[in-house]
Amino acid sequence: MPKATKGGFYAVQRGRSTGVVLTWSECEALTKGFAGSVYKKFPTRQQAEEFVRGSGYGGAPAVSNSAEGECGGVKETTTRIARSEAKSKMEPKPYSRPSASIGSASRLKRRPISSPGARRKIVVYCDGSSIGNGKQGARAGWGVYFSDPDLTHLSESRRLPGPVQTNNRAELMSLIRAIELSPDDGRDLLLLTDSQYSMNCVGSWIKSWKLRDWRTSSGSPVQNKDLIQRLDSAISQRSIPPKLEYVRAHAGIEGNEIVDGMAKFGASLPLPLSDEGGFGLGDHDAANADF
Numbered sequence: 001m002p003k004a005t006k007g008g009f010y011a012v013q014r015g016r017s018t019g020v021v022l023t024w025s026e027c028e029a030l031t032k033g034f035a036g037s038v039y040k041k042f043p044t045r046q047q048a049e050e051f052v053r054g055s056g057y058g059g060a061p062a063v064s065n066s067a068e069g070e071c072g073g074v075k076e077t078t079t080r081i082a083r084s085e086a087k088s089k090m091e092p093k094p095y096s097r098p099s100a101s102i103g104s105a106s107r108l109k110r111r112p113i114s115s116p117g118a119r120r121k122i123v124v125y126c127d128g129s130s131i132g133n134g135k136q137g138a139r140a141g142w143g144v145y146f147s148d149p150d151l152t153h154l155s156e157s158r159r160l161p162g163p164v165q166t167n168n169r170a171e172l173m174s175l176i177r178a179i180e181l182s183p184d185d186g187r188d189l190l191l192l193t194d195s196q197y198s199m200n201c202v203g204s205w206i207k208s209w210k211l212r213d214w215r216t217s218s219g220s221p222v223q224n225k226d227l228i229q230r231l232d233s234a235i236s237q238r239s240i241p242p243k244l245e246y247v248r249a250h251a252g253i254e255g256n257e258i259v260d261g262m263a264k265f266g267a268s269l270p271l272p273l274s275d276e277g278g279f280g281l282g283d284h285d286a287a288n289a290d291f
Contacts, residue, residue: 011048014038016145017157017265020048029143029261033152121188123147124178125247125255128160128170128195129263140165141266142174144181145259154181157262159269170263171195172227175202179234179242189242194249194256201228202235202244 010027012018015037021027031037042048125147130140140160146152156177160170175191175198182189193199206228209215214222222228235242247256 008041008043009045009048010039010041011051012037012039013052013054016143016152016155016262017269018052019265019269020045020052021265021268026261026265029258030157030265032258033147033149034155035149035152121190122151122182123190123192123255124182125259126171126174126178126191126193126195127256127259127263128167128172128174129260129267130160130165130167130170131264131267133165133167138165139267139271140167140170141263141269142170142177143259143262143264143266144174144178145255145262146181147255151183155262156181157266157269159266159271161272165267168195168197169224169227170267171198172201172224172231174259174263175244176227176231176234179231179238182242184239186239188240189238191242191244192247192255193244194247196246199244199246202231206232 007022010021010024012021012027012030015030015034017030021030027039027041031039040048040051042051123146125145126143128140128142130138132138133140141158142160143155143157145155158173158177160173162169171193175193178191179189201224208217209222209228214225216222247253249256249260
């Protein structure tokens, strides 16, 4: 019989990503605000993994639109699943308006969406994470969190493909995916990030790099050139240029806290054996990435 642990295992059968995590905060990041999330706490990993696969174990899971409370019955809701999941990937439409504009910093704890003007804006929280950043065996991943309940199903957590597993690459990839996943339907797109590096790349450094043929002021090659160019291309393809806005990390901002957990979960996932998501992160990136 599998050995039970004191902390237990949290099984997420339906959420922004599925799998087994070890803490409630990780479970909450994958289920809170996700329509129709299904999750439950188990004493053994085997039971949790079987639940994720759909084999199931006794007891009702938590099924809700709000995902409030502890997994597995400490607090559970029984709201019906209101809508089905949409596809996790959307191809950006081929528009070609150049450049991106940068917004000012914000200390908002929660962004209201009740006013008519606010409904015209898509708000996405982006984050990257690297466990052991800069060290041998580092693991990186990203999270993308759509705060609008009607778009939450587009959120994702993924492991960063490729041999170079750095935080900066994961941060850039989160912005790229946020743009690629967002509907290009005439609404403004606001990307919220706690990465000053990403803000500088898009807001100030990229213009000089282009003029110097992608070299720094010291003449060395620009690090992470492949992802920065891809981000620049994604920005230019939007019908309305996205805005990037800096938010302070670990400041109690709900969306930022959620996406932080999602990025950490992405870093914990297995390294993809192939570029199955079409992210284009191959071995050629190793010589052009930073720590």
